[in-house]
Amino acid sequence: xxxxxxxxxxxxxxxxxxxxxxxxxxxxxxxxxxxxxxxxxxxxxxxxxxxxxxxxxxxxxxxxxxxxxxxxxxxxxxxxxxxxxxxxxxxxxxxxxxxxxxxxxxxxxxxxxxxxxxxxxxxxxxxxxxxxxxxxxxxxxxxxxxxxxxxxxxxxxxxxxxxxxxxxxxxxxxxxxxxxxxxxxxxxxxxxxxxxxxxxxxxxxxxxxxxxxxxxxxxxxxxxxxxxxxxxxxxxxxxxxxxxxxxxxxxxxxxxxxxxxxxxxxxxxxxxxxxxxxxxxxxxxxxxxxxxxxxxxxxxxxxxxxxxxxxxxxxxxxxxxxxxxxxxxxxxxxxxxxxxxxxxxxxxxxxxxxxxxxxxxxxxxxxxxxxxxxxxxxxxxxxxxxxxxxxxxxxxxxxxxxxxxxxxxxxxxxxxxxxxxxxxxxxxxxxxxxxxxxxxxxxxxxxxxxxxxxxxxxxxxxxxxxxxxxxxxxxxxx
Amino acid sequence: xxxxxxxxxxxxxxxxxxxxxxxxxxxxxxxxxxxxxxxxxxxxxxxxxxxxxxxxxxxxxxxxxxxxxxxxxxxxxxxxxxxxxxxxxxxxxxxxxxxxxxxxxxxxxxxxxxxxxxxxxxxxxxxxxxxxxxxxxxxxxxxxxxxxxxxxxxxxxxxxxxxxxxxxxxxxxxxxxxxxxxxxxxxxxxxxxxxxxxxxxxxxxxxxxxxxxxxxxxxxxxxxxxxxxxxxxxxxxxxxxxxxxxxxxxxxxxxxxxxxxxxxxxxxxxxxxxxxxxxxxxxxxxxxxxxxxxxxxxxxxxxxxxxxxxxxxxxxxxxxxxxxxxxxxxxxxxxxxxxxxxxxxxxxxxxxxxxxxxxxxxxxxxxxxxxxxxxxxxxxxxxxxxxxxxxxxxxxxxxxxxxxxxxxxxxxxxxxxxxxxxxxxxxxxxxxxxxxxxxxxxxxxxxxxxxxxxxxxxxxxxxxxxxxxxxxxxxxxx
Numbered sequence: 001x002x003x004x005x006x007x008x009x010x011x012x013x014x015x016x017x018x019x020x021x022x023x024x025x026x027x028x029x030x031x032x033x034x035x036x037x038x039x040x041x042x043x044x045x046x047x048x049x050x051x052x053x054x055x056x057x058x059x060x061x062x063x064x065x066x067x068x069x070x071x072x073x074x075x076x077x078x079x080x081x082x083x084x085x086x087x088x089x090x091x092x093x094x095x096x097x098x099x100x101x102x103x104x105x106x107x108x109x110x111x112x113x114x115x116x117x118x119x120x121x122x123x124x125x126x127x128x129x130x131x132x133x134x135x136x137x138x139x140x141x142x143x144x145x146x147x148x149x150x151x152x153x154x155x156x157x158x159x160x161x162x163x164x165x166x167x168x169x170x171x172x173x174x175x176x177x178x179x180x181x182x183x184x185x186x187x188x189x190x191x192x193x194x195x196x197x198x199x200x201x202x203x204x205x206x207x208x209x210x211x212x213x214x215x216x217x218x219x220x221x222x223x224x225x226x227x228x229x230x231x232x233x234x235x236x237x238x239x240x241x242x243x244x245x246x247x248x249x250x251x252x253x254x255x256x257x258x259x260x261x262x263x264x265x266x267x268x269x270x271x272x273x274x275x276x277x278x279x280x281x282x283x284x285x286x287x288x289x290x291x292x293x294x295x296x297x298x299x300x301x302x303x304x305x306x307x308x309x310x311x312x313x314x315x316x317x318x319x320x321x322x323x324x325x326x327x328x329x330x331x332x333x334x335x336x337x338x339x340x341x342x343x344x345x346x347x348x349x350x351x352x353x354x355x356x357x358x359x360x361x362x363x364x365x366x367x368x369x370x371x372x373x374x375x376x377x378x379x380x381x382x383x384x385x386x387x388x389x390x391x392x393x394x395x396x397x398x399x400x401x402x403x404x405x406x407x408x409x410x411x412x413x414x415x416x417x418x419x420x421x422x423x424x425x426x427x428x429x430x431x432x433x434x435x436x437x438x439x440x441x442x443x444x445x446x447x448x449x450x451x452x453x454x455x456x457x458x459x460x461x462x463x464x465x466x467x468x469x470x471x472x473x474x475x476x477x478x
Numbered sequence: 479x480x481x482x483x484x485x486x487x488x489x490x491x492x493x494x495x496x497x498x499x500x501x502x503x504x505x506x507x508x509x510x511x512x513x514x515x516x517x518x519x520x521x522x523x524x525x526x527x528x529x530x531x532x533x534x535x536x537x538x539x540x541x542x543x544x545x546x547x548x549x550x551x552x553x554x555x556x557x558x559x560x561x562x563x564x565x566x567x568x569x570x571x572x573x574x575x576x577x578x579x580x581x582x583x584x585x586x587x588x589x590x591x592x593x594x595x596x597x598x599x600x601x602x603x604x605x606x607x608x609x610x611x612x613x614x615x616x617x618x619x620x621x622x623x624x625x626x627x628x629x630x631x632x633x634x635x636x637x638x639x640x641x642x643x644x645x646x647x648x649x650x651x652x653x654x655x656x657x658x659x660x661x662x663x664x665x666x667x668x669x670x671x672x673x674x675x676x677x678x679x680x681x682x683x684x685x686x687x688x689x690x691x692x693x694x695x696x697x698x699x700x701x702x703x704x705x706x707x708x709x710x711x712x713x714x715x716x717x718x719x720x721x722x723x724x725x726x727x728x729x730x731x732x733x734x735x736x737x738x739x740x741x742x743x744x745x746x747x748x749x750x751x752x753x754x755x756x757x758x759x760x761x762x763x764x765x766x767x768x769x770x771x772x773x774x775x776x777x778x779x780x781x782x783x784x785x786x787x788x789x790x791x792x793x794x795x796x797x798x799x800x801x802x803x804x805x806x807x808x809x810x811x812x813x814x815x816x817x818x819x820x821x822x823x824x825x826x827x828x829x830x831x832x833x834x835x836x837x838x839x840x841x842x843x844x845x846x847x848x849x850x851x852x853x854x855x856x857x858x859x860x861x862x863x864x865x866x867x868x869x870x871x872x873x874x875x876x877x878x879x880x881x882x883x884x885x886x887x888x889x890x891x892x893x894x895x896x897x898x899x900x901x902x903x904x905x906x907x908x909x910x911x912x913x914x915x916x917x918x919x920x921x922x923x924x925x926x927x928x929x930x931x932x933x934x935x936x937x938x939x940x941x942x943x944x945x946x947x948x949x950x951x952x953x954x955x956x
Binding site: 032034035036039040041042043044046047048050051067068069070071072073074075076079092093094095096097098099100101102108109111118121122125126131137141142144146147148157158160329 | 510512513514517518519520521522524525526528529545546547548549550551552553554557570571572573574575576577578579580586587589596599600603604609615619620622624625626635636638807
């Protein structure tokens with residue numbers, strides 16, 4: 001298959017971003033549709049990405065004392081109903097189990113859309129005194145939300161995620177935890193996935209159902225649409241009161257505890273695809289790539305080529321995640337395209353003449369630059385090259401985000417900016433949900449967040465003209 | 479709390495093994511009951527055990543080329559029904575989702591009891607030629623089986639497990655894979671969990687629903703009941719035919735592929751508890767223990783004690799999974815009992831006099847032996863001690879199994895042996911399911927397996943008296 005044919009298989013990214021996305025997901029064998037409507041199968045290459053995200057994230061969690069646990073996947077209806085805002089937010093999109101073991105159930109059970117209710121129920125049993133606090137629990141699991149329109153990784157009826165649920169003695173400690181976890185998400189997304197994040201607080205309208213405050217890390221995709229990549233919620237006593245999560249405090253008095261929850265999901269895989277990919281397919285940051293470099297022997301039937309390629313593989317594989325593509329039924333050109341499509345950060349070519357000269361050719365996936373490297377320097381050079389790629393992918397992404405961020409002072413400007421330059425629009429805001437709704441109605445953009453890094457752009461709200469102290473970033477969303 | 483009070487909290491193991499088990503599960507904070515009937519919550523200490531099992535096992539899987547993936551948790555009823563034996567085996571114990579997003583579903587969906595059907599469906603889409611084979615997929619996930627009677631870890635409506643599903647070009651390769659995975663399970667259970675296994679093939683009656691052959695690793699608990707700890711199935715073409723998992727073979731002809739599946743679960747946690755525990759509670763093999771050694775300062779209010787204990791912790795924690803118990807609201811004696819109950823393999827005591835003498839006291843959980851060790855030798859000694867404990871726990875378990883294994887030549891002897899000495903009974907067997915049923919009916923014992931290590935105990939079947947070439951091991955089961 002020629003390069004042209006390969007490229008033809010993937011829709012042009014400028015022409016139809018949504019179709020390009022789906023093509024990449026399927027051609028790079030990240031995921032596939034299944035016969036369970038709205039559910040995807042995550043294929044080994046996609047799952048390996050998730051494992052790398054999990055390993056990195058779980059280590060960070062453990063460093064701050066978080067421990068993993070596991071709660072039932074089914075939640076009784078009466079339990080879901082205990083917190084009013086929460087049930088209103090989630091009940092319309094849950095799946096119900098009504099039969100088990102051949103019999104109709106007395107009470108129907110929902111498949112968890114999130115686990116605040118059952119976590120709080122169990123925590124109430126486990127906590128007696130301030131000495132039992134904090135509880136810093138987390139689970140890696142599947143959740144279900146019965147979405148009408150689905151897209152692989154971005155909006156699927158089932159997805160994999162982690163949900164952390166912590167309980168604290170004081171408001172201050174819980175608030176601190178909420179931000180600590182948000183910062184871990186920022187670390188994962190920026191340092192592992194090479195995507196810059198916008199950190200801030202959600203407006204009350206966009207808060208999690210039942211939260212007192214929701215904090216978010218927002219990312220911007222190449223088509224200018226925003227993707228909420230992780231959220232961290234401060235609940236105060238909103239759940240501990242209805243679920244009676246009480247403890248005896250240091251003064252011997254009974255008190256309701258303070259709670260947080262925080263989550264991130266396989267959506268992050270969608271973010272990686274849409275933040276970095278191009279017309280050749282996927283482009284993976286080296287730190288998260290399941291294969292960091294692929295060795296492609298040139299004229300592999302010639303004497304000594306496969307041997308040398310294998311030797312290189314054995315050496316490099318001790319330090320990097322390597323692949324040797326020794327398929328004998330396709331050409332080097334086919335292999336180049338194939339691994340470019342799968343986003344492998346570096347390709348190493350080695351043929352008879354290279355061996356003669358004691359060199360190999362390294363090709364970067366991110367900018368396609370080539371370099372010739374002495375074999376005795378290859379191991380070190382590959383390491384620095386992977387780091388360079390990681391950094392330059394982050395920087396490219398940051399530059400794109402800056403180009404796609406504008407400021408608006410009037411409602412017309414918001415609409416105009418979003419039409420001309422999809423991306424983030426920054427405005428002042430008076431704090432009134434009516435103005436937030438107005439902006440959404442006329443522009444299609446939701447408030448992304450109230451960024452932590454505030455700027456005083458103007459004195460008044462672009463909608464109502466009243467005094468405005470808050471800067472909000474807006475954007476269309478996934 | 480005194481030692482007597484502590485022990486009182488756990489039912490005596492000789493008096494009521496079942497209640498002892500439940501007490502240990504709850505007092506050691508491994509798991510708890512939930513408000514979703516028949517479902518447990520796995521608490522952090524129990525989940526840490528599962529993570530250690532996962533890490534060890536997953537590494538072994540990857541060494542033989544297995545890759546992880548993820549399939550939908552919900553399976554349409556029509557898909558479950560495609561393989562006759564399979565649906566007959568599982569349909570009676572599944573949970574059905576009949577409502578989603580506020581609407582009744584057109585077709586009901588079951589929560590996976592196991593994933594042969596959906597794996598086969600997807601594999602059929604992904605396999606075209608022999609070049610696409612083998613596919614060696616595995617998923618770590620939750621499954622549901624609507625059990626009537628449940629027990630934490632042993633028989634729960636939801637449990638966590640891994641299920642591997644592989645597809646091969648030839649019968650021979652698939653059969654080889656089936657045994658390769660069985661051997662990995664044997665490795666995990668013997669080397670990580672310190673429990674000897676009996677390896678063999680299940681009789682046709684005890685096979686997995688839809689399998690051509692089921693292989694098993696059987697373990698024996700302290701009460702003499704057997705626990706099936708992992709199984710590996712060879713399916714032949716039983717699933718690939720109804721699910722049309724076809725490939726073009728090396729001769730260019732279309733052929734049905736050959737399939738395997740293999741699984742092990744959080745049951746293994748139950749096995750660890752029941753194989754090793756005693757009247758003081760849990761007893762964990764060092765390799766799987768979340769905490770390998772706990773440091774308990776003696777007279778910790780005295781000058782220098784906490785400092786020295788902390789210093790030891792910092793040093794040892796670089797090599798071992800350590801815990802420093804510096805709680806100021808309970809006595810060393812309380813702490814001794816507390817960590818014994820939680821099964822921590824080694825306790826390190828350090829007090830003012832020890833510091834003066836430059837020593838610490840090490841106490842083994844498995845046999846309670848004490849030794850005094852110079853502080854400058856502590857790091858090395860702890861390492862060898864943990865190894866000694868691991869080995870001697872395995873050996874104790876093996877010895878117990880040998881004591882609880884008898885031979886029987888008649889039906890009466892089978893019944894008598896199982897009454898006098900609960901455990902394994904070895905007999906010859908003619909191969910007739912009628913004789914197998916008879917043994918089960920009169921003795922309550924299921925055939926555990928046809929062990930790979932066969933012995934010719936006699937010439938005839940203990941039930942019908944006909945010629946018998948097969949040796950079977952029997953036992954009551956969990």
